[in-house]
Structure formats: structure tokens, C-alpha cells
Amino acid sequence: MIPPLLRLARAIETSLRTGGASLGLTPAQAETLRFAGTVRPDVATIGQLARVLGVRHATAVGVVGPLVARGLVERRPHPFDGRRRVLGLTPAGQGVLVRLERLTDELANALGTLEPSEAAGLEVGLGAIVAALRRRGALVIAAPCAGCIHFLPDATPGSNTPHRCALLRRYLSDAESRLACPEHKPAA
């Protein structure tokens, strides 16, 4: 299992590195564009970006700088805290993100040729590896609220913001609960 897995990881890395380079992006910059374009706005901070990239805060600042200079990423006021800033994509950045996401189409096509039982086995196996890495703190993956230990669904039924996040201490709409969050902590 391990050699094919390593080959797959290398193929994905090569594909993303080559494709990212064709857009003038390093792998860290490509990941930063994904972060700024998909993570919920109230947690899209440089500190969270550093967690997702697995780098120091100063390194994350260095990754973001050229993207801001190219007009792809911008620093915005935090929606709930006037003292903080968050990252977001400009329209030009959104266009580059769309092109970036097409790079994974080839991989998705390859996975689409697997038999359902093979795909299910792969998903279970890879899921177990990812879960182990997350438990060790070696991997931070932004994910929607469903399945997070901090998520209290339907805390106030019938309201526009029926769900609650116990960590952020905030009520959430359905749409907000579907946004990716780097603080997502899966139930064991």
C-alpha cells in the first residue's frame, strides 16, 4: 500500500507544482489563494493561514505579500473585530483560483475510472491516514461545521442563525455552517 500511496502523493504534488508554476504561483501561494477563497471570513487570518501551511507567522506574511502586490489577495477588516484583519480574494484572485482548481480535474478524472469498491477502499484508507495526521497536529484541514465537536446544530430552531459554534461563541446560518473552517475538530 505505501509505495503506491507515495507515488500518488508525488504525482499530485508534481501536478500541482507544475500547474501552479504555470500561473506564476508557488505551492504555498496556491494554497494561500485556496485559503483566502474558501475559508470562512471570520477565521481567514494570517495566523490561521500559518496553521494550514504549517509555517511560522512571519513566513505566512511573506507568502501573502506578493499575492497582495499582484492584486490577487487583499487584507480586509474582520467582520466582528475592528482590531483584526482577514484575507480575501480580489476578483482577479477569484479568476486565478478557478484556473487553479481545474488543475485537479485530471486527478479527479483518474479517480473517476476506479470501481466503486476501489474508490471506497481508497477513501477509507486515505481518511484514516489524514485523521491520524490531524490528531498529531501534523495536518490542519479546513472543513465545514458538520462533524465538528464544537458544532451545535439547531441550537435555536426557526431562527436565521439556528446553529451555534461553541468555540467561536457565535450563532451561524446554514450557509455559514457550510463554509470551510481551519478550527474544525472532527469527533473521534
Ligand code: SF4
Ligand atoms: S463549529 Fe467547528 S467548524 Fe464550525 S465554525 Fe466552529 S470551530 Fe469552525
